[in-house]
Amino acid sequence: MTNSASPLGALLCFDVYAVNLAFGRVYKPLLEPLGLTYPQYLVLLTLWSRDGQTVGHIGAGLGLDSSTLTPLIKRLEAAELVTRTRDPQDERRVIVSLTGRGRNLQSEASHVTACIAKATGLTAPEIVQLQSTLAKLRTALHDGVEGPAPAGPARKGPRQ
Amino acid sequence: MTNSASPLGALLCFDVYAVNLAFGRVYKPLLEPLGLTYPQYLVLLTLWSRDGQTVGHIGAGLGLDSSTLTPLIKRLEAAELVTRTRDPQDERRVIVSLTGRGRNLQSEASHVTACIAKATGLTAPEIVQLQSTLAKLRTALHDGVEGPAPAGPARKGPRQ
DNA sequence: ACCTATTATATCGCCTGCGATATAATAGGT
DNA sequence: ACCTATTATATCGCAGGCGATATAATAGGT
Structure with missing residues (x-):
């Protein structure tokens, strides 16, 4: 036991790191025919679930900053999958909306999610369990950085 | 239910993605005083557990290619934490070894792992369970890419 | 010994990811 | 109205992450 002082937390981040990269590699060949990268696909997933979100809102969901998202x-936008328009109510905000092409891509990508679900090799209950633990973990990690948010709503994204 | 066709697998990769980034953000302020980035720390973790590994071996553990690792x-090496020497047995291999400074950094970084373990907000059994599921998931994702490896040892890293 | 295939690492270009900073718009206090 | 603080997005530089490719060393067949 060379490192008995760091058994659990360290290995956990290790696993999450490797699994995330593995997910990316599984998605890549499926997304390439659609002309999408993995992070681009995640942004589209966000928009397919609710269209017309601001950059900040998308970033809060994925844990990304405008410096990455912009x-x-x-x-x-260059691929004509989304449009970017300033919010007339608040000119600071940029509203990202799907184009027809962007919306149509959802059905083209539907088989991707099916492939992935199969590739996880996990049963539905296992996935549900895993998601629940990961969600808990994500919240705890955020609170660990920002402080447990003694009152008021916790800050969600980076530099929100 | 706007996207009942893609409930499980899609959200799962979403969660893994966000948790991985959250881990990186928790580690960053802890590693900055040590002059390390998060991936650099993961490589050092690998070497602290076993010194003198080849680039390929380190990559297999983390799921990284030489194009990232080199x-x-x-x-x-520039920070004088490791040395890179060709394996005399096989001149193609590069053996990465810790320097004295690199080894000493392990004790300096020991409190980091303690901080992280606390920041996860998970109980020890939860962490064990999570690791087990993630390990299973990682294997399944690899097999999904490379084929279920009908016989023989499955390929572990990318392009090994 | 020679020729070819494979293996291990390195290089290059592009896309993320993020800290630091800039810019513009809103909010709030006076 | 004015001044300042805050907020939302954008820009820049650097460190990953990876596909494509290059280079050098080993392995295997003849």
């Missing part, structure tokens, strides 16, 4: 979304 | 390890 160029990514501009590439989606 | 520059990263060169930065560790």
Whole structure:
């Protein structure tokens, strides 16, 4: 036992790291025919579930900053999958909306999610359990950085 | 239920993605005083557990390719934390070994793992359970890409 | 010994991911 | 109305992450 002082937490981040990269590698060949990268797909997933979100809102969901999202979304815009328009109510906000092409891509991508679900090799209850633990973990990690938020709503994204 | 066709697998990769980034953000302020990035720390973790591994071996553990590891390890070398020497038995291999400074850093970083374990907000059994599921998931995702490996040892890293 | 296939690492270009910073718009206090 | 603080997005530089490719060393067949 060379490192008995760091058994659990360290290995956990290790596993999450490797699984995340493994997910990316499984998705890549499925997304390539659609002309999408994995993070771009995650942004589209967000928009398919609710269209017309602001950059900040999308970032809060994925844990990404505008410095990452702005160029990514501009590439989606260049591919004519989304449009970016300033919110007339608050000109600071940029509202990202799906184009027809962007919406149509959801059905083209539907088999992707089916493939992935199969590739996980997990049963439905296992997935539910895993998601629940990961959600808990994510909240705890955020609170650990920002402080447990003694009152008021916890900050969700980076630099919100 | 707007997207009842993609409930489980899609959200799962979403969660893994966000948790991985959250881990990185928790580690960053702890590793910054040590002059390490999060991936560099993961490579050092690998070497602390077993010194003198080849680039390929380190990559297999983390799921990384030489195209990612070579520059990263060169930065560790520039920081005088590791040395890179060709294996005399097989000149293709590069053996990465800890320097004295690299070894000493393990004790300096010991409190980091303690902080993280606390920040996860999970109980020990929960962590064990989570690790087990993630390990299973990682294997399944690899097999999904490479084929279920009908016989013989499954390929572990990317392009091994 | 020679020729070819494979293996291990390295290089390059592009897309993330993020800290630091900039810019513009809103909010709030006076 | 004015001044300042805050908020939302954008820009820049650097460190990953990876596909495609290059290079050098080993392995295997003839």
